[in-house]
Amino acid sequence: MTKTRHATVIGVPLDYGASKRGASGGPAAVRRANLVELLEALGLDVSDAGDLPVPKVAPAAKGKLKNGAAILKVCRELESQCYEAVANGSTPITLGGDHSLAVGSVSGVARAFRDKGRKVGLIWVDAHADINTPETSPTGNVHGMPLAHLLGMGHKDFARLGGFSPKVDPRNVVLVGIRDVDRAEAVNIRKSGIRVFSMQEIDRYGMGVVTEQAIDMASDGTAGFHVSFDIDCVDPGNAPGTGTIKRGGLTYRESHLFMELAADSERALGLDLAEVNPLEDTQNATAVLAAELIASAMGKNIY
Numbered sequence: 532m533t534k535t536r537h538a539t540v541i542g543v544p545l546d547y548g549a550s551k552r553g554a555s556g557g558p559a560a561v562r563r564a565n566l567v568e569l570l571e572a573l574g575l576d577v578s579d580a581g582d583l584p585v586p587k588v589a590p591a592a593k594g595k596l597k598n599g600a601a602i603l604k605v606c607r608e609l610e611s612q613c614y615e616a617v618a619n620g621s622t623p624i625t626l627g628g629d630h631s632l633a634v635g636s637v638s639g640v641a642r643a644f645r646d647k648g649r650k651v652g653l654i655w656v657d658a659h660a661d662i663n664t665p666e667t668s669p670t671g672n673v674h675g676m677p678l679a680h681l682l683g684m685g686h687k688d689f690a691r692l693g694g695f696s697p698k699v700d701p702r703n704v705v706l707v708g709i710r711d712v713d714r715a716e717a718v719n720i721r722k723s724g725i726r727v728f729s730m731q732e733i734d735r736y737g738m739g740v741v742t743e744q745a746i747d748m749a750s751d752g753t754a755g756f757h758v759s760f761d762i763d764c765v766d767p768g769n770a771p772g773t774g775t776i777k778r779g780g781l782t783y784r785e786s787h788l789f790m791e792l793a794a795d796s797e798r799a800l801g802l803d804l805a806e807v808n809p810l811e812d813t814q815n816a817t818a819v820l821a822a823e824l825i826a827s828a829m830g831k832n833i834y
């Protein structure tokens with residue numbers, strides 16, 4: 532994935548950003564699928580930092596930024612752990628947990644490179660655009676907002692996490708795999724100036740071409756890119772264990788191909804594998820896929 536041969540695994544057992552509970556079990560499910568062993572078999576030096584503490588709160592039923600205080604606390608801690616990992620020459624791998632965690636991980640990676648005067652790119656692989664703000668969100672679910680926050684929109688406490696905003700230049704941000712976008716999100720996408728490859732472009736041009744272009748865009752003038760991968764980008768036939776399924780997604784091979792090409796680029800700086808929800812899963816199949824995909828991102832090849 533990167534030139535570093537060290538990875539730091541950070542579990543984020545968070546589900547306050549989603550409507551359905553249960554993504555809090557994602558990190559344990561992915562570890563049970565032998566993630567650490569798979570990575571060590573690649574010759575990586577792996578530190579498992581365990582799970583971040585998540586405050587126990589009664590999940591809010593309504594609001595514009597539901598459970599915002601608890602989520603912000605988790606994102607702050609994750610920001611600091613990802614910053615430290617990068618500063619120590621490691622590649623942070625976060626296991627979700629709902630996708631609101633990405634504000635923490637991407638912010639930490641971005642701050643570590645900012646210290647060296649470098650920008651980072653971001654490739655967001657997802658069925659959804661995750662670019663609502665508290666004002667535009669129809670649900671108030673924070674896992675629908677992280678990309679907006681990283682681009683400097685939305686709630687200022689999230690947008691300014693780590694002390695600066697935006698975290699990424701829109702010209703280095705690429706959305707891949709989207710197929711379920713709210714009307715207000717479509718407006719936010721156009722306003723933001725980020726690049727988008729929806730499922731339609733993937734169908735037309737193929738996953739290889741789309742991934743190569745995404746990597747080029749995210750790499751242009753940057754130290755490299757972070758990959759924030761929501762398992763719901765994969766077709767529900769292969770990844771049923773997630774809270775917001777949408778059919779018409781990436782195949783098994785398309786999702787692996789993305790990770791393999793990210794690894795081959797040697798430009799990836801960090802990885803999120805979010806939204807694995809064992810309560811929605813069948814025989815832990817989605818967690819097994821998640822562990823395999825992480826291994827592909829860290830350099831596992833077919834031969």
Ligand SMILES: [Mn+2]
Pocket residue numbers: 630657659661674761
């Ligand atoms: Mn997402």
